[in-house]
Amino acid sequence: MASFLALMLEYWPQVLSGLGNTLLLAAVISVTGLAGGVVVFYLAISGGPLRRRLTEGYISFFIGTPLIVLLFLMYYGLPQWGLKLTPFTVAVIGFTLNVAAYNARYLMTAFRGLDPDELQAARAQGFSDLQVFQLVILPQVMRLSVPALTNQVILNLKDSSIAFLIQYAEFFAQMQDLAIRSFRFLDAYLVAGAVYLALVSVVVVAARWLERRYVLPGVRRAR
Amino acid sequence: MTLLSVQDLKLEYDGRIILDGVSFDLAQGELKVIMGPSGSGKSTLLRCLNRLATPTGGRVVFEGRDVLGPGVDERALRQRIGFVFQNFALYRHLTALQNVTLALRHLRRMPAAEADERALRQLARMDMQAHAHKYPAQLSGGQKQRVAIARALAMDPAVLFFDEPTSALDPLMSREVVNILHQLRDERVSMLCVTHDLYLARAAGGRVMFLDEGRIHAEGEVDELFGPNADPRVRAFFHQELRQAQTAQPIDAAQPMDQAQPAGPSGPAGLAER
Amino acid sequence: MSFLQILLQLAGGVGYTIMVTVACSLTGVVVGLGVAMLSRIGPPWLRGLLGAFTFIFRAVPVLVLLFIVFFGLPNAGLRVPPLVAMMLSLGVIAGAYLAEVFRGAFDSVDASEVLAAEAMGLSRFQILRLIEIPQMLRFAVPGMINEFTTVLKYSPFAYTVGIPDVMKEAMSLSATTLRGVEIYLAVGIIYFLIYKLLVTGVWALEKRTRIPGLTG
Structure with a gap:
């Protein structure tokens, strides 16, 4: 293990850039995935039954199929149609579509727990549907979903390692590189595991803080 | 023949005295009611007898054996005691x-x-x-x-324990419970029943003990205990229960009479006010 | 090659995909049950240890753990077959998540029923086996379905350790036909169908064993 750590030190810039790429991807898809989730959620609860069925189909399909299939489709499939995207672009698009589906589902669950009278009251006051969504529904639903949404951020961080399979030079890809260079596979992967554990621990601590701060008093948390 | 003998039973928990030297006997085939306000320690008392709770002092002799000593087969003991819980606790x-x-x-x-x-x-x-x-x-x-x-x-x-058998039932069903107790008593089943329900304590027709703040303050046949020479604590409990029953009355006019029979001259109220 | 032919070609890997999913899900249930049971009846120090176990295995990515087990352990002289490597990584991680699901479901078991069982003279283990687990499993159905779905969705990692599942078939087909878009679209549809089958199957099972007043 000591000699592997020495090797890591030698390739420090490479490891660090990998770590940076992991954090970049995780951060970007957490933001786009949340924005996408809100949009899908809006589409699902406003408009007619057809649109609701379509958005529910979207959520169901992306929850039911592996993300890696979507990534492979774009990364290995699209070039055959002459469309070549960078690994980062593929990862961002693929993750966003996938994470948005999950986030929309959490928001829907929280939405079902809202008091319908409250929405009626807002409409009775003369607010438009979009205003009701912005001013009454979204603030409550977002707070109710804080535990689920922060949990999704942890999943994003961990799952960003999948991008290694489409040649994105993230942290796990760099560790894989070092493993092959040194033939110390066990050491390399154990270190990788420990780093993910540390990163996730930081997010967990931050999430606990966020939960305490943003959970509405007197409102039951969505499971 | 004495089936169960409780001697100076004490339980202290977290610096609080829950049971403060409780003693009584239960004979074979007897029905005995332990009545008292909530928090008087009556449920805990029952749990001490089958070792669901551990007393800090005293003796319990059941079927001639010391129940609290070391080396007692807890599970064998519990199989000799039928326990009917307040909320029934059916699986x-x-x-x-x-x-x-x-x-x-x-x-x-x-x-x-x-x-x-x-x-x-x-x-x-x-x-x-x-x-x-x-x-x-x-x-x-x-x-x-x-x-x-x-x-x-x-x-x-060998014995049946009832923990507040009427508290989860409406008054009409409480009467049913009394009927069951009578049926079992006629079948010579030994029973120990814990309750804060005046109606039940009175109608059950066994000897009644009044437990408050971990002590037994009075014991006797129903009429002695509820009669004119009643212990002041028993009277206080009585009045409080009656008031509750009366204030509850207008809310649900369908079930005014049974809980404590406040108005009936032959009910406990009549006895207490005499 | 028509889309239907692609689907048929890929179907050859479905058996392996289902095998990996079922094997890892079962591993997860066994590990999750073991952890949840031990932390319910075990001593406090063991509870702390099991808490650390679930935290660690929920923090490490599946792919990383899979590589530790399959490519790493041989460095320590331990060679693990591909399916076992999947069970020890994906399965154990699912176990850590399921332990949390079961823990929550155990908490839904009425404490008074446990007390009544104690008063009856049942042993702690009998209470667990006869009262708590049968109820807990029913409360845990929605959480279990979520976790089995997650296992299915991570099962394509099996290709990285050489298991010829749907993903592996798709990759070789895509390399020879250069029709990646249709192929991976077909793969997506296949997984979605397996997913639907899985969810419907578990709910059908739940419905058959449903007891009035006891749902998760």
């Missing part, structure tokens, strides 16, 4: 019949057919054979109570 994933056979199958190791037959007899005794295959969620409160009693009786216990 929700089992039918009424399965609730009754559970102990027979897994403690007595009885074959399924024999256990079923025996359980059905107990359910019939409680007039519940028609509901044998229903789940607890499909039974009313009173029916659950009957199944819980059948479950406790199935193991042929």
